[in-house]
Amino acid sequence: MLQLYYLQYKCNETSPTFASMTTKDNLKCIEGLTLWRNSTSDINDEIFKGDPHANSKEEENQFAAAFDLLDSDINNVNVIVWYKNIEKLFDDSSFPFSSEIVRLLNMVSNAYLRFLRGAGAQIPVEFIKDMPTHNYVNMPNIVTLLSTLLFIWIIVWLFPVMLQALVYEKQHKLRMMMKMHGLGDGAYWTISYGYFTIVSSIYMLCFVVFGSLLGLGFFTLNDYTIQFVFYFIYANLQVSLAFLATGLFSNVKTASVVAYLLVFVTGLLGNFLFQGLLQQPLFPRLWIIALELFPGFSLFRGLYELQQYAFDGSIVGNGGMKWQDLKDHDNGMREVIVIMFIEWLVTVFLAYYIDRVSTSGSWWKKPSSSARPPIPQSIESQTSLQTENPDVAQEREIVERLVLEGLEAAAIEAIVCDNIQKVYPARDGNPPKIAVKGMYLALPRVGCFGMLGPNGAGKTSFISMMIGLTKPTYGTAFINGLDIRIDMAKIYSMIGVCPQHDLLWETLTGREHLLFYGRLKNLRGAALKEAVEESLKNVNLFYGGVADKQVAKYSGGMKRRLSVAISLIGDPKVVFMDEPSTGLDPASRNNLWNVVKHAKQDRAIVLTTHSMEEAEALCDRLGIFVDGSLQCIADAKELKARYGGTLVFTITTTVEHNAEVEDMVKLLSPDAHKIYHLAGTQKFELLKHQVRLADIFEAVEIAKERFPVHAWGLADTTLEDVFIKVARAAST
Numbered sequence: 001m002l003q004l005y006y007l008q009y010k011c012n013e014t015s016p017t018f019a020s021m022t023t024k025d026n027l028k029c030i031e032g033l034t035l036w037r038n039s040t041s042d043i044n045d046e047i048f049k050g051d052p053h054a055n056s057k058e059e060e061n062q063f064a065a066a067f068d069l070l071d072s073d074i075n076n077v078n079v080i081v082w083y084k085n086i087e088k089l090f091d092d093s094s095f096p097f098s099s100e101i102v103r104l105l106n107m108v109s110n111a112y113l114r115f116l117r118g119a120g121a122q123i124p125v126e127f128i129k130d131m132p133t134h135n136y137v138n139m140p141n142i143v144t145l146l147s148t149l150l151f152i153w154i155i156v157w158l159f160p161v162m163l164q165a166l167v168y169e170k171q172h173k174l175r176m177m178m179k180m181h182g183l184g185d186g187a188y189w190t191i192s193y194g195y196f197t198i199v200s201s202i203y204m205l206c207f208v209v210f211g212s213l214l215g216l217g218f219f220t221l222n223d224y225t226i227q228f229v230f231y232f233i234y235a236n237l238q239v240s241l242a243f244l245a246t247g248l249f250s251n252v253k254t255a256s257v258v259a260y261l262l263v264f265v266t267g268l269l270g271n272f273l274f275q276g277l278l279q280q281p282l283f284p285r286l287w288i289i290a291l292e293l294f295p296g297f298s299l300f301r302g303l304y305e306l307q308q309y310a311f312d313g314s315i316v317g318n319g320g321m322k323w324q325d326l327k328d329h330d331n332g333m334r335e336v337i338v339i340m341f342i343e344w345l346v347t348v349f350l351a352y353y354i355d356r357v358s359t360s361g362s363w364w365k366k367p368s369s370s371a372r373p374p375i376p377q378s379i380e381s382q383t384s385l386q387t388e389n390p391d392v393a394q395e396r397e398i399v400e401r402l403v404l405e406g407l408e409a410a411a412i413e414a415i416v417c418d419n420i421q422k423v424y425p426a427r428d429g430n431p432p433k434i435a436v437k438g439m440y441l442a443l444p445r446v447g448c449f450g451m452l453g454p455n456g457a458g459k460t461s462f463i464s465m466m467i468g469l470t471k472p473t474y475g476t477a478f479i480n481g482l483d484i485r486i487d488m489a490k491i492y493s494m495i496g497v498c499p500q501h502d503l504l505w506e507t508l509t510g511r512e513h514l515l516f517y518g519r520l521k522n523l524r525g526a527a528l529k530e531a532v533e534e535s536l537k538n539v540n541l542f543y544g545g546v547a548d549k550q551v552a553k554y555s556g557g558m559k560r561r562l563s564v565a566i567s568l569i570g571d572p573k574v575v576f577m578d579e580p581s582t583g584l585d586p587a588s589r590n591n592l593w594n595v596v597k598h599a600k601q602d603r604a605i606v607l608t609t610h611s612m613e614e615a616e617a618l619c620d621r622l623g624i625f626v627d628g629s630l631q632c633i634a635d636a637k638e639l640k641a642r643y644g645g646t647l648v649f650t651i652t653t654t655v656e657h658n659a660e661v662e663d664m665v666k667l668l669s670p671d672a673h674k675i676y677h678l679a680g681t682q683k684f685e686l687l688k689h690q691v692r693l694a695d696i697f698e699a700v701e702i703a704k705e706r707f708p709v710h711a712w713g714l715a716d717t718t719l720e721d722v723f724i725k726v727a728r729a730a731s732t
């Protein structure tokens with residue numbers, strides 16, 4: 001390729017002469033030379049025009065004379081040199097021109113070339129009058145500056161977007177929620193990675209297509225296949241970097257700020273620092289490669305090369321970068337493609353490794369059921385045996401028998417908890433916390449089991465172990481015969497979870513949530529659509545377009561109902577509901593109860609609640625959980641009968657007659673005791689076996705004749721009374 005360069009070189013005392021710069025090697029690059037005087041405005045007034053490699057002796061002499069003239073009268077002589085291979089000149093450290101100067105000269109000499117071919121009339125003369133000087137040359141090239149800076153920002157902008165989405169799923173435990181509904185790690189990775197790669201590829205495609213439609217040489221002149229390979233590899237590297245960076249953040253806001261800052265700084269550093277280094281021919285190549293290990297700089301280098309080739313191509317008219325140009329000594333495209341490709345592979349591996357370690361605690365271990373680890377027993381469980389209630393002891397015996405008979409026996413029940421315990425490690429100077437103390441439980445495949453307990457009793461810790469959020473410290477549990485320590489992946493496909501806090505995507509609609517989780521439960525086509533509609537109707541989210549509103553616009557109650565619907569979609573055989581009715585108004589709660597009542601007919605449901613009314617309405621069996629252990633297990637009636645051998649008698653009279661009321665109560669039930677007293681209102685607990693209802697009515701009628709009785713009432717023991725009694729007894 002013939003290259004033309006215009007040199008307006010000013011000699012001073014310290015600079016080398018033009019002849020000395022034109023060493024033997026350089027001379028080989030010179031194709032021709034044109035000299036003319038500054039005084040003339042006519043470019044055709046040439047002093048010399050010739051070929052240094054000419055065969056004729058005469059021409060050779062002329063050429064030597066031209067050099068002498070140049071050195072002796074440099075201020076008055078202009079020179080145009082035709083080079084074959086200008087890059088070689090940069091190997092000579094004495095050559096004083098930066099690549100930027102050469103590019104401008106290239107532009108000028110191209111105009112001159114066109115003039116020589118008779119295509120440009122007087123234009124080159126005008127152009128040459130404004131020939132770039134050193135000062136002019138140092139001005140930044142606005143085209144270079146804008147295109148690379150703008151393009152790098154456009155491309156890297158995707159990084160914060162992906163990072164935000166990934167950290168959002170992490171922060172809101174949506175990843176865990178998806179896992180709990182059967183989406184395995186491999187599938188999650190394939191789907192998420194594939195999704196982001198497709199989105200990135202479409203984004204890059206639009207970038208190239210729009211650029212091409214606008215006619216920008218950056219896109220149209222460079223070989224599209226080179227651009228495809230370059231953008232595809234970078235898009236993949238960027239996606240895997242987003243996955244890797246997700247491990248560093250737990251909050252979307254922090255991740256966004258850091259990522260956008262990185263985008264901004266990468267562009268600026270690339271453009272104002274890295275580009276400067278690239279344009280210094282003497283800057284060590286190894287350092288450039290080291291800097292390109294930073295993905296932002298390797299992207300910048302690739303864009304820079306595409307831009308430079310497009311620029312040169314637009315001037316010389318021979319197109320931009322082609323595959324054979326990747327062999328060019330100064331073309332960094334080949335090295336950045338290799339660097340980015342290796343980084344992509346390493347980053348994907350690292351990100352997957354870190355993700356597996358952080359979510360499942362192991363990378364290589366995939367134990368099979370045949371290699372069931374022994375169940376560690378804690379000392380705590382042995383000591384608590386002496387104090388356990390008969391029904392708790394009976395439950396333990398059932399579990400021990402089932403476990404002794406083997407996994408097949410355990411599989412008869414929906415849930416078998418075998419001395420399951422959870423101990424949280426010591427933190428911030430506090431001792432280790434035993435949240436669940438050796439629990440035994442066997443739950444049938446049909447029915448609802450309710451867990452009651454005061455705040456901090458350990459209900460959520462228990463559910464968290466059962467749904468794989470945390471691992472048991474001691475003991476284990478079986479769900480449909482599968483061990484929660486090793487078979488969680490299989491268990492996820494058969495359970496449904498309504499967590500204590502709603503784990504939902506704010507930007508998705510209720511229907512989209514159900515469609516997504518329905519698909520995870522292998523529902524497809526018409527069956528999926530039908531199941532989603534039924535779920536929406538069941539939880540009262542179907543009518544009035546609510547189902548198609550974004551979850552961000554839902555009230556707390558609506559979100560809760562959606563969480564319940566998610567837990568039941570796909571017909572899971574075991575469902576865990578952690579306080580499902582929290583925040584619901586009475587009508588919605590009743591609606592929800594109907595859903596649960598219907599659902600429990602053909603599956604096992606474990607439900608935690610603080611509402612005694614709910615527990616009574618929904619649960620076939622109840623366990624009262626206090627301070628990490630079950631205090632009693634029975635149905636509501638049995639519990640009330642066992643713990644509620646009393647009637648609560650309330651009476652309101654005037655204060656001066658309080659003593660008379662007390663005497664009356666003592667007569668009715670000698671062991672009665674006062675549980676509440678405020679002004680004239682008193683509340684007594686009467687032992688059922690000491691009183692008859694008729695006697696109480698009669699006593700009140702007689703009392704009414706002696707002093708004013710403003711109000712009175714008699715109530716049987718409620719579940720709430722039982723709960724308070726059990727909780728009090730356990731904590732004393």
Ligand SMILES: Nc1ncnc2c1ncn2[C@@H]1O[C@H](COP(=O)(O)OP(=O)(O)OP(=O)(O)O)[C@@H](O)[C@H]1O
Pocket residue numbers: 424425433434435453454455456457458459460461462
């Ligand atoms: N990650 C943890 N690290 C240390 N202690 C914890 C952790 N999670 C829970 N705990 C403690 O374990 C105990 C049981 O907590 P848990 O949340 O299981 O109770 P809960 O019965 O579900 O309470 P609530 O009804 O308020 O939801 C509490 O004392 C709690 O402070």
